[in-house]
Amino acid sequence: MPYRYLDDIAIADVAFEAWGKTLEEMFSAAADALMNVMVADLGSIRQDEKVAFSLENAELDLLLFNFLNELIYFKDARRLLLRIEALTIERDDSGNFTLQGRAGGEVLDPDRHSQLVDVKAVTLHRFRVEETPQGWEATVVLDI
Amino acid sequence: MPIPSEARRISDTVWELPRSYKEGMLVPARIYASEKLMREMDAGVFDQVTNVACLPGILNYAFCMPDGHWGYGFPIGGVAAMDPEEGVISPGGIGFDINCGMRLVLTNLTLEEVQPRLHTLVDQLFYRVPAGVGSHGFVKLSHDEFCSVAEQGSRWCLQNGYAWPEDLERTEEGGCFAGADVSKVSVRAIDRGYNQIGTLGSGNHYLEIQVARPENIFDAETARAFGITLPNQIVIMFHCGSRGFGHQVATDYLQTFLGVMERKYGIRVLDRELACAPFRSREGQDYFAAMKCAVNMAFANRQVILHRIREVFSNVFHRDPRDLGMEMVYDVAHNTAKLERHRVGGKLREVLVHRKGSTRAFGPGMEGLPECYRKTGQPVIIGGSMETGSYLLAGLESGAETFYSTAHGSGRTMSRHQAKKQFRGEKLQRDMEARGIYVRSVSWGGLAEEAGPAYKDIDDVVEATELAGLSKRVVRLTPIGNVKG
Numbered sequence: 001m002p003y004r005y006l007d008d009i010a011i012a013d014v015a016f017e018a019w020g021k022t023l024e025e026m027f028s029a030a031a032d033a034l035m036n037v038m039v040a041d042l043g044s045i046r047q048d049e050k051v052a053f054s055l056e057n058a059e060l061d062l063l064l065f066n067f068l069n070e071l072i073y074f075k076d077a078r079r080l081l082l083r084i085e086a087l088t089i090e091r092d093d094s095g096n097f098t099l100q101g102r103a104g105g106e107v108l109d110p111d112r113h114s115q116l117v118d119v120k121a122v123t124l125h126r127f128r129v130e131e132t133p134q135g136w137e138a139t140v141v142l143d144i
Numbered sequence: 145m146p147i148p149s150e151a152r153r154i155s156d157t158v159w160e161l162p163r164s165y166k167e168g169m170l171v172p173a174r175i176y177a178s179e180k181l182m183r184e185m186d187a188g189v190f191d192q193v194t195n196v197a198c199l200p201g202i203l204n205y206a207f208c209m210p211d212g213h214w215g216y217g218f219p220i221g222g223v224a225a226m227d228p229e230e231g232v233i234s235p236g237g238i239g240f241d242i243n244c245g246m247r248l249v250l251t252n253l254t255l256e257e258v259q260p261r262l263h264t265l266v267d268q269l270f271y272r273v274p275a276g277v278g279s280h281g282f283v284k285l286s287h288d289e290f291c292s293v294a295e296q297g298s299r300w301c302l303q304n305g306y307a308w309p310e311d312l313e314r315t316e317e318g319g320c321f322a323g324a325d326v327s328k329v330s331v332r333a334i335d336r337g338y339n340q341i342g343t344l345g346s347g348n349h350y351l352e353i354q355v356a357r358p359e360n361i362f363d364a365e366t367a368r369a370f371g372i373t374l375p376n377q378i379v380i381m382f383h384c385g386s387r388g389f390g391h392q393v394a395t396d397y398l399q400t401f402l403g404v405m406e407r408k409y410g411i412r413v414l415d416r417e418l419a420c421a422p423f424r425s426r427e428g429q430d431y432f433a434a435m436k437c438a439v440n441m442a443f444a445n446r447q448v449i450l451h452r453i454r455e456v457f458s459n460v461f462h463r464d465p466r467d468l469g470m471e472m473v474y475d476v477a478h479n480t481a482k483l484e485r486h487r488v489g490g491k492l493r494e495v496l497v498h499r500k501g502s503t504r505a506f507g508p509g510m511e512g513l514p515e516c517y518r519k520t521g522q523p524v525i526i527g528g529s530m531e532t533g534s535y536l537l538a539g540l541e542s543g544a545e546t547f548y549s550t551a552h553g554s555g556r557t558m559s560r561h562q563a564k565k566q567f568r569g570e571k572l573q574r575d576m577e578a579r580g581i582y583v584r585s586v587s588w589g590g591l592a593e594e595a596g597p598a599y600k601d602i603d604d605v606v607e608a609t610e611l612a613g614l615s616k617r618v619v620r621l622t623p624i625g626n627v628k629g
Contacts, residue, residue: 010214011186011559012348038277040589062399069395075278076336076388108277116589117560118277118346118629120391121240124398124416125216141216143240143391144347144560 002026003033009126010141014119019137023060026129026136027067027099028084034068034122035081037142040114045081047104055099056092061129063089063097064138068122071103075119079108117144145187151175157210157612161194168198168414174205176546176612181210181604184557188214189221195414196224201231201423203488203495207546209502210608211555211600215239217417220501223549226423228483228496232411233428234420235401235435237498239479240394241345242435243442244385245316246476246503246525246552248536249450251457252469255355255376255624261460265353266582266625268456273351273449274343275629276586278388281342283448290338291326294389297440301447308471311447313514315475316504319443321482324436330396333434337389337441342448344384346590346629348553350530351382351449353625360620366538367619369520370473379621380453381534383527384445384629385479390438397431423496432481439480446475473536474523478503478552485511486547497547505539505550505615524615526606528554530583530628531576531596534621535606542613550614551605558598567592576626585628594628 002025003018016033020026036042053070057063074080082105089099108115120143128139152160154174159182161173173193177185189212196218197206203225212221217236224237251258258265274281283306285293293300298319301307312319326334344351356377361367372379386393401419404427405411411420421427450472454465461468481498488495497504506513506522513522521539528534532554539548558566569588572595576583585591609615 005561007559007561010188010216011562012213012215012220012556014560072388073332073336073392076340076391077332079278079280110276110586114589115277115587117587117593120345120347120388121395123216123240124402124419127416143216 002029013141013144015139015141017137017139019135021135023089023136024087026138027064027087027089030064030068030138030140031071031084034071034119034142035083037119038116039081040116042083044113045083046106047083047085048106049080049104051080051082051103053099053101053103056096058096060097061127063099064129065122065124065127067099068140072119072121081105081108081113120144145185147182148190157608161190166194169194171197171202171205173197175208175212176608176614177210178604178608181600181608184600185212186214189219192219193222195418196222198414199224199232199234199418199420200411201227203227207549209551210605211551211553213555215500217415218500221551221555222500223502223546224498225486225495225547228423228494231423231496232420233423233432233481233496234418234498235394235397235431236417236419237500238435238481239500240391241385241479242390242394242438243477244479245442245446246381246383246478246527247446247450248473248525249380249453250371250469250471250473251378252374253378254374255378258353258378262582262625265456265460266584266627268460269351269453270584270627272452272456273627275627276346279343280339281448283341285338285341287334287338290334293341293444294326294329294437294441295324296320297443298447301444306448306451311450311472314472315443316477319447321436321439323433324440325433326437328430328434329393329437333389333392333396336392337387340387340389341445342452343387344629345387348594349384349629351627352380352530352623354379354381354534354621354623356619356621360622362617362619366520370523370536370618371471372619381525381527381621382446382449386438386442387445389441393434393438397434400427435481439477443475474525476503476525487544495547499549501552502549503552504548505543506548507539507541507543524550526551526553528602529596529599530594530623530626531581532602533623535602535617536619536621537606537609537615538618540613540616543615546614550609554599554602554605556598557600560593563593563595563598564589567595581623581626583626583628591628
């Protein structure tokens with residue numbers, strides 16, 4: 001698992017660190033970390049329904065913020081549990097970061113998905129995206 | 145966490161961090177806590193409450209209540225009153241779950257009458273009031289109809305057969321914040337919330353059947369005025385908010401404010417979660433109007449849940465809910481910003497009070513209270529952990545210093561992750577049942593996270609509010625049945 005939950009910050013909520021060799025890997029790991037707060041076994045999510053994402057932001061960290069918010073949006077609006085299948089993050093000529101992605105998932109089925117807790121929002125408290133010698137790393141605090 | 149050496153003890157239950165504690169503080173910070181609770185506060189509280197003290201237009205003090213703990217932006221338990229002309233509004237001072245709140249409902253049943261049917265009641269409530277990840281409710285609305293809910297709150301419920309007229313009188317602001325404007329709300333927010341009316345949510349949200357035991361009545365006269373008149377009387381308490389709708393409103397405006405705060409208004413903050421805009425700016429007013437929509441949605445959500453609870457009790461006891469005495473005691477918000485009139489520097493004036501994890505607690509005689517509570521002060525509903533108990537308190541005249549604000553719950557002391565490592569949901573359910581509390585949850589993990597030892601001692605918290613003069617104890621309520629989100 002390229003993510004771990006942190007015990008020592010924002011105790012009423014859930015904080016995690018996610019990492020990857022590339023930005024795309026780190027974003028996908030953060031998506032799984034978010035989904036794993038709500039569902040115990042990510043392997044139980046069938047990837048039948050497809051959802052496409054297209055996002056843009058001048059700031060890399062806010063691009064991650066928007067990306068995680070997309071997953072929360074689909075969880076409430078359509079009760080969809082999603083995992084990332086493909087992701088490309090690029091920087092365009094004007095310096096903006098763009099993200100094109102595809103996720104696969106299914107509508108939450110209480111009989112098959114072992115639910116944990118719902119995520120209300122991604123907070124910007126201590127929110128951080130950083131390049132490291134090994135690749136990329138993010139710290140995220142979720143409101144529960 | 146040790147108490148910061150800079151903290152000055154003002155009284156047994158009031159501690160002050162002076163302006164010198166952190167560069168940029170405009171006012172001192174005041175934390176309401178006994179010495180024990182102060183020692184239990186996590187480091188985040190001291191950092192966050194003093195960040196709040198740096199916000200433009202803050203009046204008197206940045207406050208933290210006895211149940212305070214580490215939040216984001218404001219601490220949970222944070223209160224700040226702003227000058228509406230010079231000051232800011234910040235979604236981080238309200239929380240993502242706008243108008244998260246508590247509702248308390250009476251019955252004329254006693255423990256002896258309910259005990260034999262407790263399992264049936266809890267099981268039916270569990271099925272009729274959906275909870276859990278992204279759950280949808282039974283009220284099927286179009287986007288347009290949902291917009292009416294957002295602008296009208298509990299009034300919409302009354303028009304559609306989900307409320308009794310007196311329910312609205314016993315809801316803060318009559319169940320509808322005036323000035324809600326749905327044109328200031330995004331379609332995404334409506335998408336997230338329009339099918340969630342009548343749902344509990346998750347985390348620390350719950351619906352509980354409780355008993356008012358005679359030995360737990362602290363103030364019999366006020367208890368009677370609040371409708372607690374029988375020995376071992378059964379009441380129902382629940383805790384939830386504005387669901388995905390409110391969460392998205394807050395998320396949207398957090399980004400709006402980040403875009404204009406420094407560039408347009410020259411405001412810098414110490415945590416991006418404190419993103420804000422001048423209250424009188426276009427962005428500030430837009431957020432205020434959108435926030436009111438989420439406030440109204442939460443009132444409607446709790447009202448529809450009450451309707452379901454009345455149906456369940458009626459089905460189980462084969463009696464009309466009115467015949468079962470299922471009147472509301474009160475509904476209070478604990479995540480809001482409101483324009484209220486308070487005395488500042490001896491003069492009565494309008495102020496914008498942010499309460500994040502803090503309950504309004506108006507004292508006797510104050511405007512805004514329903515006639516039936518003018519003499520007693522406002523009922524204040526404080527939810528404890530599902531294992532320990534909850535409280536009904538009353539507001540006091542001496543609450544003026546905190547702009548009539550008090551605690552909202554018991555406050556966490558253990559991280560969710562830690563609680564999940566330490567407790568097992570299945571075992572916890574069995575142990576609780578052995579102690580006379582029947583609990584149902586959609587999530588074993590979620591249940592484990594809410595174990596009693598993950599919270600501060602509720603008795604300590606309410607005692608501190610009483611000693612500090614913020615609210616007084618009326619009744620301690622013990623859980624016997626619980627539906628956990």
